[in-house]
Amino acid sequence: MDGDLEFLYIEEPPIEPDYTHNNLTNEADFPELPDADPPQIPQPFYSTNTRNLRSCVSDKTVQYARSSLMNSEELPRMLERWDSPPRRSGGQRPAGARKILLDFAFRCISDVVDTEMKVSAPMFLSPPDKLSETHLTDLDFGEFKNQLKESMPIFWHILRRAAYTAEQETRNKHKNPDMTVLHLISQMQYSRSNRRGRIAKLWSIYLKACGLSARAFDALHALGILMSHKWTAEALETLSDRAMDLVQQLIHLFPFAISHDNMNVPLRVFSQRLHNQSHFISGCAYTVWILPRHAALPANTSQMLQSFRAENCLQVFDFSEVLYGSLEAEDRMEAWDIDHVLHLLLDCPEFLDYPHRTDAQFHHPPPVDQLPGGPENIIQGFVLKTSTFEEASYDGTLNVIDDTFRQLLLNSPDEQKVTGTQRVIAWMGDQLTVERLRGLWKYRHEDHNAFDRLDYMIPVFGWFHLVMAFANSIHKQYLGDSSATGGLRQAFDLLNRKGLITQSTKGPFWHNLDEALHHISEAHFRACWLDVGKIKTVADLKSKSPSELRHLAGEIIRKYASREALNNMEEMDSHDRDGVFQQWTMFNMDVLPYLQLRKAIKAGDIGRIEDLLPTLLFRFAGSGSSKYTIEILELLQGLHREWPPVVRDYIKRFCWLMTRNGEFDGWLPYDLAQEENICDIKVNYRSQGPGATMEYMGKISPAIPALRKIQRHMEKQFGTNSRGARHGVPDKEKDVSMLTANYVASKLHTFVAGVELRTARSPDFLTEGADTLERLNTINDWFKRRTHARATGEDWSEEERQDILLQPLLA
Structure with missing residues (x-):
């Protein structure tokens, strides 16, 4: 082998007939082979002669033949024949080179x-x-x-x-x-x-x-x-830590607001011991809302707010403006009421083929002051670590505030000074949350510096809980009994709606009541359409032009759902009145603001919400809801007296409603978004098993917004986003039609002189509320309790502050 290359040579066999010609395409094309033994192919041998190797590489003829073979159409057919060679007639197929x-x-x-x-x-x-x-x-x-x-x-x-x-x-x-x-x-x-x-x-x-x-x-x-499950658990903690790191950075780059709410969690154990018992924990969930960059307030807003408050806090807002309202606001609300009644007709099944549905007469009124949508106005929420503090007491609320600043790394003396003198923070929640925050703001009015006095804070109540209180007041006003046709109880019985007789703050009560109010009010207004048009079916109105339908809708509002109609009946002699007609005219008038508030919140029309504030104030005052009466009074005091214009605009535009998607009808109140976060912590992304302690829940709760986005991302990728995102809504037509027929048969909206209401008449909450506020010194009593001269000093020495903080919170 003296260094030469080895090469394998195969001696060519004798030439045989060509059985692989291109025109032979299957086994039947091959002739039978002779019985003689096939020729013997010599075994290969090795040679150390490199001359033939060089000639094979350098010879042009060999190169051409090799290239032709490698690129020829015959090569795949040759490989196929090697893999499955032809067989003799009646013989066994040769093995060929299949294994090789x-x-x-x-x-x-x-x-x-x-x-x-x-x-x-x-x-x-x-x-x-x-x-x-x-x-x-x-x-x-x-x-x-x-x-x-x-x-x-x-x-x-x-x-x-x-x-x-x-x-x-x-x-x-x-x-x-x-x-x-x-x-x-x-x-x-x-x-x-x-x-x-x-x-x-x-x-x-x-x-x-x-x-x-x-x-x-x-x-x-x-x-x-x-x-692995271990990796996944650690990944949740990593996502949680990184979410906390991110929000701690963003609060220094963007304006932000804060909300918190109580969270009740049952913790159950499998083996009971003295130190290991099932128990119920009242904790607290916090959310930091990162607002758009253009929401940032001027640098001197904090000083401006404090000086403006000091100048105007000793005067109450002008109640006469609220009591008598403005003609412009009344005209706007009437236009929206007409639009609502008109579209109830267009949405009826009988009107789906109405040929003029796109007519300009059916266009919605222009929004009063609508928040702009788009991705630049999306508000991002960051869930902080859930704590075991409760907010029901003032001490608990103070602990919540301190814990929030600790988690955001704003608890150092320097950051406290910046917060007290330079920041304005809207702190939002339900009525109890805001009441406790306002109580602390009041009781600490003489502390040594702006941070301890909570001068930076503006408590803002949530509109979702106010809507719930609004629905409950209508429930209280018109529940009646089963014999009162048109009342809520009778409708609940007819529609077989369970669990709506007794008010509740837990479970789906408000959702079911909200649906019932929409369906019952729609039935009432359909009955009004039939009476005002002097027809028997809604389909008979399809012969009317769009302008005629709009005129009839205006007649319905003025005749069947207005204060003017009620006043006209009050001026009649008692024997000329129709007590039934009067009762359900008042219901139509009272339910319309509720429906408009729901629509205005969803559309982000803060102007319509502000137009409804006097109605809300009178309703809560007249229904005995003293807490929400105070909330509306506090809001009116801020809007009309104590907030400078820049803060007033900031609260309305960035602290009432928020959007996660930037869509036109994608607005929701902050307290509803906070409730959704609590639902995610307790239900959707809850921790299970014996290791699911409150400490662990708090550790992973900042990862919940990331989990929500990852879940939505995967659902969108695989087209499963239609499953479980929201519950299906059954068709309402059968329910509404049955109620409409009942109301028409009972002539609830057909005026008949001398008809008396057989049951007790529902109270007029709006009138009673206006009288209560005007005559009983309700506003003066409220204003005296909330007015205190606030200290203005700025003492940041730690010794003085510790002496104050160690004193009892309340005398």
């Missing part, structure tokens, strides 16, 4: 697969330091699939052929195995390296957010589909 070809093909495919797996590996990498909401939700499965097809075309084709036959390709129109192939490759990449778990991590956090059990995690982790 399979081994060769396996080695080639293995090399290709290994190469493509290495090429695509960076796509699946997910370093631990990149675990974030943005990194996880940036993965678009459709785009990722297309990139993967390009980077590993052969292996993708092999897996797709294994998952999908050629018949399925032509037969199936909807089924697509691409996601199956993608996740098979993901499992294989994760099997090669646990750093290639980008898809596995996303599925792990998504399924954890959906409540997958630890045992199921272990099973799916063994298959390479998910990360």
Whole structure:
């Protein structure tokens, strides 16, 4: 072997007939082979002569022949014949080179697969330091699939052929195995390296957010589909910590507001001991709302607010402006009432084919002062760590405030000084939350500096809880009994609505009551349409022009749902009145502001909300809801007296309503968003098992907004966002039609002189509320209790502050 290359030479066999000619395409085309033994092919031998090797490489004829063979159409056919050679007539098919070809093909495919797996590996990498909401939700499965097809075309084709036959390709129109192939490759990449778990991590956090059990995690982790349960639990803590880090930075870059609310959590144990008992915890959940950059207040707003308060806090707002209102606001509310009644008619099934539905007469009135939508006005909420403090007491509320600043790293002396002298923070919540905050603001009016006096704080009540109180007042006013046709109780009985007789603040009571009020009011107004049009069915109105329908809608408001109609009946002699007509005219008048408030909140029309403030004040004062009466008075005092224009505009535009999507009708009150966060903590993303302590819940609660976005992202990717996002609403038509027929038969909205109301008449809360506020010194009593001269000193020495803080909160 003296250094020369080895080369394998095969002596050519004698020339035989050409049985592989191109025109022979199947076994029947081959003639039978002779019975003689086939020629013997000499065994290969090795040679150390390199001359023939050089000639094979350099010889032009050999090069041309080799290139021709490698690129010829005959080569695949030759390989096919080697794999499955022809057989003799009646004989056994020769083995051929099938085993050798399979081994060769396996080695080639293995090399290709290994190469493509290495090429695509960076796509699946997910370093631990990149675990974030943005990194996880940036993965678009459709785009990722297309990139993967390009980077590993052969292996993708092999897996797709294994998952999908050629018949399925032509037969199936909807089924697509691409996601199956993608996740098979993901499992294989994760099997090669646990750093290639980008898809596995996303599925792990998504399924954890959906409540997958630890045992199921272990099973799916063994298959390479998910990360381990331990990794997922640690990932939640990482997301929580990074969310806290982010909000601690954002509050120095953007304006922000804060809300908190009580949260009751039952903790149950499996084995009872003296130190291990089932118990009920009243904790508190906080949310920091990062407002748009353009919401930022001027740098001197804090000093401006304090000086403006000091100048105007000793004078109460002009109640006569509220009592008598303005003609412009009344005209705007009447226009919206007419629009509501008109669209109730257009939404009837009988009117769906009305040919003039797009006529200008049916356009909505212009909004009074609508908040702008768009992505630049989206408000992002950050859930802080849930605490075990309760807000029912003043001490508990003070602990909540201190804990909020501690979590936001605003509790250092320097940051406290900045907060007290430079920041204005709207602190929002339900009525109890705001009452406690305002009480602290009042009782600490003589503390040594602006931070201890809570001068930076503006308590703002939530509109969601006010809407609930509004619905409860209508329930209280018109519940009646089962014999009172048109009343709420009789409607509940007819519609078989359960659980609506007794008011409740828990469960779905308000949701069910809200639906009932919409359906009952729609039935009343349909009955009004039939009476004003002197017709028997709503379909008979389709012959009317759009202008005629609008005129009739205005007649309905003026004749069947206005203070003017009530006053006209009050001026009649007692024997000329229709007590039934008067009762349900007042109901129509009272329910319209509730419906308008619901619409205005959803549309973000803060001007319509402000127009409704006098009505809300009179209703709460007349229904005995003293707490919300005070809330409306405090709001009017701020809007008309104690807040400078820049703060007034800031509160209305950025602290009443918020939007998560920037859509036109996507506005909701902050306290409703806070309730949704609490629902996520307690129900949707709750921690289960014996380790689900309050401390652990608090540790992972900042990760909830990330879990919510990851869940929505996955639902959008796989088209499952229609399942479980919201409950289906059954058709209301049968319910409304039955009530309408009952009201028409009872002539509730047909004036008949001399008809008396057989049951007790519902009280007129609006009139009683106006009388209460005007005659009983309610406003003066409220104003005396809330007016205190506030200290203005700024003593930041720690010794003095500690002496004050150690004193009892309340004398």
